[in-house]
Amino acid sequence: MKKIIVNIGxxxxxxxxxxxxxxxxxxxxxxxxxxxxQCVRLSKSGAQLIRLTTQGxxxxxxxxxxxxxxxxxxxxxxxxxxxxxxxxxxxAAAEIVDKVRINPGNFARDFEVAQAKFSQLVDVCKxxxxxxxxxxxxxxxxxxxxxxxxxxxxGMKESALEWIKMAEALSFDQIVISLKASNTLIMTxxxxxxxxxxxxxxxxxxxxxxxxxxxxxxxxxxxxAVGFSTLLSEGIGDTIRVSLxxxxxxxxxxxxxxxxxxxxxxxxxIFNREKTQHVSYSEKSWNDFILKASCELGxxxxxxxxxxxxxxxxxxxxxxxxxxxxxxxxxxxxxxxRVFTKPEYxxxxxxxxxxxxxxxxxxxxxxxxxxLKGYNIAVMGCVVNGPGEMADADYGYVGEGxxxxxxxxxxxxxxxxxxxxxxxxxxxxxxxxxxxxxxxLPRI
Numbered sequence: 149m150k151k152i153i154v155n156i157g158x159x160x161x162x163x164x165x166x167x168x169x170x171x172x173x174x175x176x177x178x179x180x181x182x183x184x185x186q187c188v189r190l191s192k193s194g195a196q197l198i199r200l201t202t203q204g205x206x207x208x209x210x211x212x213x214x215x216x217x218x219x220x221x222x223x224x225x226x227x228x229x230x231x232x233x234x235x236x237x238x239x240a241a242a243e244i245v246d247k248v249r250i251n252p253g254n255f256a257r258d259f260e261v262a263q264a265k266f267s268q269l270v271d272v273c274k275x276x277x278x279x280x281x282x283x284x285x286x287x288x289x290x291x292x293x294x295x296x297x298x299x300x301x302x303g304m305k306e307s308a309l310e311w312i313k314m315a316e317a318l319s320f321d322q323i324v325i326s327l328k329a330s331n332t333l334i335m336t337x338x339x340x341x342x343x344x345x346x347x348x349x350x351x352x353x354x355x356x357x358x359x360x361x362x363x364x365x366x367x368x369x370x371x372x373a374v375g376f377s378t379l380l381s382e383g384i385g386d387t388i389r390v391s392l393x394x395x396x397x398x399x400x401x402x403x404x405x406x407x408x409x410x411x412x413x414x415x416x417x418i419f420n421r422e423k424t425q426h427v428s429y430s431e432k433s434w435n436d437f438i439l440k441a442s443c444e445l446g447x448x449x450x451x452x453x454x455x456x457x458x459x460x461x462x463x464x465x466x467x468x469x470x471x472x473x474x475x476x477x478x479x480x481x482x483x484x485x486r487v488f489t490k491p492e493y494x495x496x497x498x499x500x501x502x503x504x505x506x507x508x509x510x511x512x513x514x515x516x517x518x519x520l521k522g523y524n525i526a527v528m529g530c531v532v533n534g535p536g537e538m539a540d541a542d543y544g545y546v547g548e549g550x551x552x553x554x555x556x557x558x559x560x561x562x563x564x565x566x567x568x569x570x571x572x573x574x575x576x577x578x579x580x581x582x583x584x585x586x587x588x589l590p591r592i
Contacts, residue, residue, distance in 0.1 A: 161387055168197060169195060177200050177210050194400045197227075203234070207500065211241060214227070231250055233254045246278060279322045283326045286330075325356065363393055364392050366479055374446030374447070390402045424454065494538050502530055504568055525575075526538035528545065531554070541558070
């Protein structure tokens with residue numbers, strides 16, 4: 149199989165090159181000073197590629213200055229522009245950055261227009277040596293794809309393949325593909341389907357892996373590791389981003405651990421055929437343990453090769469409590485879509501489109517909904533990522549401009565433009581009302 153190498157600034161992505169660790173700024177891109185400083189910190193933390201929100205031409209101008217400052221200070225980390233809905237912005241951004249991320253589901257409303265605009269984008273990228281990420285998201289597929297395939301892994305694969313063929317028709321191979329979802333089963337199935345298609349076609353384009361909106365803390369890290377390790381252990385994936393509702397600097401060590409663990413792409417955990425695995429770990433830190441165990445055991449649980457785990461954990465010579473181990477087990481089984489012992493949360497990391505203080509809001513939502521076993525609740529920074537990337541959510545808290553929030557049931561807004569101070573109450577009000585009327589029954 150021919151393996152395409154994609155050049156992004158000083159990075160070489162794909163083939164036998166090491167897995168690339170990337171992240172995304174959560175600053176307002178127009179705030180050049182804050183965005184530049186965060187890029188510096190992220191680069192020093194080990195980020196090899198940094199993405200910035202680019203929703204309009206003002207952000208394009210800001211990117212120009214951010215890029216100039218970085219180069220002036222000999223910081224050569226490649227930058228990627230994250231563009232939704234506005235094809236002309238993607239074309240303008242390609243004049244500045246090293247990679248442009250577009251979403252086939254919202255690049256342009258009309259498919260013929262999308263094709264024409266994509267051709268213009270490719271022309272700029274060819275001239276400047278810029279790469280394109282074709283970033284398919286579960287939940288934001290185009291109407292044409294949904295009408296034929298539904299909101300499914302097969303639809304995600306077909307959407308990506310359609311745009312790959314468009315690039316090939318333009319003799320452009322500097323493309324990276326992602327098929328992201330918050331549900332690890334959907335995410336892994338979509339990538340596997342596309343990988344099988346690559347094998348049939350005899351050509352492999354680099355794949356960016358992402359478990360979207362993984363949340364935070366232990367559960368977010370476990371969920372990311374389960375999704376990534378399932379694919380990386382099969383040789384699928386060339387670059388990763390751990391999506392946490394935390395400071396983006398916190399994403400880097402998690403991603404580096406996973407990338408280093410699967411340095412050579414393949415290496416499945418050796419297990420016996422018993423349905424319950426009894427495994428002992430001795431690690432330097434709890435974080436090392438949860439990531440290693442998730443990388444080893446997550447794929448077995450996700451693919452139903454085993455049903456349960458029993459663990460003995462020693463951290464720096466001290467055995468961990470049953471309660472602490474039990475908490476990890478619950479997170480691992482839930483991330484592997486096997487047993488649901490608590491609410492499932494989808495939460496974006498925040499970016500330049502987020503106009504409220506996302507992290508404390510998410511923590512408060514978690515605190516007030518912790519009793520809702522079997523519910524899937526989303527906290528999203530904006531309407532761009534909201535309805536699309538929270539496809540699996542039963543209810544959603546979605547930013548809608550400064551100090552305003554929309555409350556969703558599934559993909560449909562029930563309350564619009566709710567003042568931020570009232571929004572969590574409105575979310576709980578809707579959930580409780582639906583429970584009384586049996587509008588929604590949790591999956592337990």
